[in-house]
Amino acid sequence: MKKSLLPFHLFTFSIFHLFTFLILPLFIFCAAAQAQEANYDENKVGVYTLPDAMTTLSGQKVAKKKQWEKVRRPEILKLFQDNEYGVMPDAKVKTSYRVVEESEDAMNGKAIRRQVEIAFSGNGQERKMLVLLYMPKGVKKCPVFVSPNFQGNATTTDDPAVIESQYSTFGRAHQTSRWSFERIIDSGYAIATFHYFDIYFDKDDKLAETIYPLFGINSKAQLQENTGKAITAWAWGCSRVLDYLFTLKNIDKKRAIILGHSRLGKTALWCGALDQRFAMVISNNSGCSGAALSRRNYGETVPRINTSFPWWFCNKYQSYNQDVSSLPMDQHELIALIAPRLVYVASAQEDRWADPRGEFLSLQEASKVYALYGLETFEGCSFPSVGEHLWRGNCGYHIRTGVHDVTDYDWQSYIEFAKERLGE
């Protein structure tokens, strides 16, 4: 009987052809299709018209700060609440503080370390967040950074006394490069951080495990069109940390700063818009639905972010996926809500997904509102070169080399800017 098997050289030949002519081209085609989803060509950004931050819904030009504060600012805030980030459910939760650990001898004696549990209760449920706080020793009134972390408190430092956050799945000291704690302390600033999962899991279908059940919301079906989700909840968490910090004598209530990176940069901007106790707001590489203009078709887009992260924004935001230009506001107006307080937007050269130019243009447009307060704006400034600091009045911008990240260079810039503008 004849063997029906292919001779070995024919067999290898056909495998080779299968790979070269079918699998490889298919792979290249898929990769190209994926890359095509995001536009990185400035020539293809398209023409867009931004809503005017300085014109009220009834068509009046805003010329005075009183008109801005009484009419236009509340209008814009509501537009963001109704169409993008949503509102926190309206219910009271009980809050209590418990110092879990404290040392006067942190960072070789330079700092006080305090770990505080903030417990929330409501609707028969309880949730806890763990705050890690470092304060410089011997400073009577220190400015403070509030900045949520991605991976858990113990990942931010190699300090062995730091307690692991309840939902952290990362090892100790896993992300220390993002936290310039020594520089912060040496500059006379305090820093408070918490794991953002303590407030709202960064996942879909986890609503019941977030803080929302405290407000009587246990399932997605209970969410209104304008109920906030993760970003609004994280912003709420940052404000609760500030409530605690303001109970401390040595924290300067006039110099609280919120800083967030990426999705937490979006959170920082939104929190800074809502909570005017923050004297300075820092958006580090916040990108789409953060600092970057939504109407610019570059990098991540609104339909894309709504598809990948539907649990970040209110349900209504989805309705703009087909036509982003129908959004009644754009992200420069989010930044404008921070006026006249300090705002700093930072980009990274290789972080094209976050659209660095779109982040800058947005801040530039927002800076016009600062003129109502007699402050300098970015009028006439062109996009700065990499490594240059563009600081005007109460607005700061830089684009550094490198990728999507928070680096010591970023921290150094924020601290210098804050020292110059908020005082030593």
Ligand code: GCU
């Ligand atoms: C993704 C997302 C961004 C977000 C980033 C992050 O890349 O598309 O919008 O800013 O994650 O949070 O790291």
